[in-house]
Amino acid sequence: MPLRSVLGKSIHDQWRAVLAWSAFAALLPGLYVALYPTLGTGSMMQMMQQFIDQMPEAFKAFFASTGLDMTSAEGFLNIELFGFVGPLLLLAVGIALGASATAAEEEAGTADLLLANPIRRSRVVVEKTAAMVLWTVVVAVAIWTGVALAALGFAVELRLDHVAGALVSLALLGIAYGGVALVVGALVARRMTAIAVATMLALVAYFVNTLAPLIPGMTGWRVLSPFYWYIGNDPLRHGLEPAHALALVAVAIGCVVAAAVIWERRDIRG
Amino acid sequence: MTNTVIRTDRLTKSYGKSRGIVELDLEVVAGEVFGYLGPNGAGKTTTIRTVLDFIRPTEGRAEVLGLDSHRDSLAIRRRVGYLPGELRLYNSLSAIELLSYFGNLRGHFDRADAERIGEALDLDLGREIKALSHGNRQKVGLVQALMGRPELVILDEPTQGLDPFIQLAFYHLLDEIRADGRTVFMSSHVLPEIERTCDRVAIVRDGRLLAVERVADLKARALRRLELRFGAPLPAGAFAGVGGVRDVVVADATVTCTVVGSVAALFHAAAAFDLVDVLSTEPSLEEIFLTYYGDPTDAVA
Numbered sequence: 001m002p003l004r005s006v007l008g009k010s011i012h013d014q015w016r017a018v019l020a021w022s023a024f025a026a027l028l029p030g031l032y033v034a035l036y037p038t039l040g041t042g043s044m045m046q047m048m049q050q051f052i053d054q055m056p057e058a059f060k061a062f063f064a065s066t067g068l069d070m071t072s073a074e075g076f077l078n079i080e081l082f083g084f085v086g087p088l089l090l091l092a093v094g095i096a097l098g099a100s101a102t103a104a105e106e107e108a109g110t111a112d113l114l115l116a117n118p119i120r121r122s123r124v125v126v127e128k129t130a131a132m133v134l135w136t137v138v139v140a141v142a143i144w145t146g147v148a149l150a151a152l153g154f155a156v157e158l159r160l161d162h163v164a165g166a167l168v169s170l171a172l173l174g175i176a177y178g179g180v181a182l183v184v185g186a187l188v189a190r191r192m193t194a195i196a197v198a199t200m201l202a203l204v205a206y207f208v209n210t211l212a213p214l215i216p217g218m219t220g221w222r223v224l225s226p227f228y229w230y231i232g233n234d235p236l237r238h239g240l241e242p243a244h245a246l247a248l249v250a251v252a253i254g255c256v257v258a259a260a261v262i263w264e265r266r267d268i269r270g
Numbered sequence: 271m272t273n274t275v276i277r278t279d280r281l282t283k284s285y286g287k288s289r290g291i292v293e294l295d296l297e298v299v300a301g302e303v304f305g306y307l308g309p310n311g312a313g314k315t316t317t318i319r320t321v322l323d324f325i326r327p328t329e330g331r332a333e334v335l336g337l338d339s340h341r342d343s344l345a346i347r348r349r350v351g352y353l354p355g356e357l358r359l360y361n362s363l364s365a366i367e368l369l370s371y372f373g374n375l376r377g378h379f380d381r382a383d384a385e386r387i388g389e390a391l392d393l394d395l396g397r398e399i400k401a402l403s404h405g406n407r408q409k410v411g412l413v414q415a416l417m418g419r420p421e422l423v424i425l426d427e428p429t430q431g432l433d434p435f436i437q438l439a440f441y442h443l444l445d446e447i448r449a450d451g452r453t454v455f456m457s458s459h460v461l462p463e464i465e466r467t468c469d470r471v472a473i474v475r476d477g478r479l480l481a482v483e484r485v486a487d488l489k490a491r492a493l494r495r496l497e498l499r500f501g502a503p504l505p506a507g508a509f510a511g512v513g514g515v516r517d518v519v520v521a522d523a524t525v526t527c528t529v530v531g532s533v534a535a536l537f538h539a540a541a542a543f544d545l546v547d548v549l550s551t552e553p554s555l556e557e558i559f560l561t562y563y564g565d566p567t568d569a570v571a
Binding site: 003005013110111116118119267268 | 315319322324325326344345347348350351352354356357358359360362363367370371372374375376377411414
């Protein structure tokens, strides 16, 4: 990769790790889909569904952000992939890269050297964000590829356009939390702090989305959670809802702008 | 077109309780090699980082190449080469990759110039940075600061980690820059280095400017501690009254003394005896401060 820009340097440094992560991200959901025919059509799934139906609402909510339905491929994927593992795969990419954007330069002591070049600090923030967005999209595409190949290979009926829509939503969730990590990193110049804060906020938001609807008077609180905008509309069944996607885009843009402003104004750690 | 390359006006940077810099007035003119001398922790790095806009002054302001250090920082950085005091490089790159990366960020990578400087410093540009020794990393830092012929070069402790042979090569590179009419601002905590390389020197201590001197003047007043050994014991009053010599102690065949400025008179007197060996020690910075500028606590007051 030619080292012509901060983005180019980020790609140069990160592509190997992202490629490995993408392979893992493609394999895992692919396995779920491949497994579905052996599980989904048998009496096993019927029993699972009966079992699920009997669980208390709070317990069900804890495990899934959408209706629990193990009898369709979409329902199965919603639970297995989009409810938990998918967010984990994408949040890890977004948060890790967002947190290390400016904070890693400062922690490693390379920020002075980089900023001695005629490049605005805000531009560094934007280019590192661009790398984070790029890699998030790459991982989402890898997941889609894994799901699509498995669906075709094992004759599972899935609307792959809806899978794509749900993955766009998932990628945006990862990017939004990458933005959160970016802001914290720009503020405190510590990578681990940025990772910890963004992860905590993601956990809180996850539970706000799943549990708030069960608490009388708190149902409306769901809208405070990016996880609601990610999956509240059940994009795997209904396709991507543009307004919900835009809410996540807004969070991401707000974070990047905040990070750029903060990093422009602060003293660089020496 | 102003002749002033760096000007600071009551530049102050406070860090809570710890000392930064206090009301610093500096002026560096075009074409000179300007030394910035002070012990570790005197505020040298803080001054440089403020001038380059990495940190922002608490009070006062700085101008570089006639431009405001903060508002016009981008335009300034287009024309300045910089070596940080605590140099950290990207371990994921090779030396040549790092140099081309920075060259590209500056708009043009002058590979030939980078290779020329690397060669002068005896650096193999093809090597991975993570495999380089401290001294070789310092060379990479120097190459990136000097490549592309910047109008102003700001070097924070440039010779740390360099062996004497490479230091000499670096001094030759400074001579080249001087011959080009370009400007160098370099910090150091060793006087001989400043004496060897600079035209003028600012002396800083505890964040305050003690003096700005021409190096030639400083040399004329240079303080040296000498130990002369002779083949035979000397008479007690052997060096009494020799010009520029003080604190003479004659012990058997050894004479110790302090010399200000030229040693010619002392050596002339010594030639009358059987001189075997001479040991010269440079005074420490603390001693210089005490001798030239009085007690440091007075200087602050």
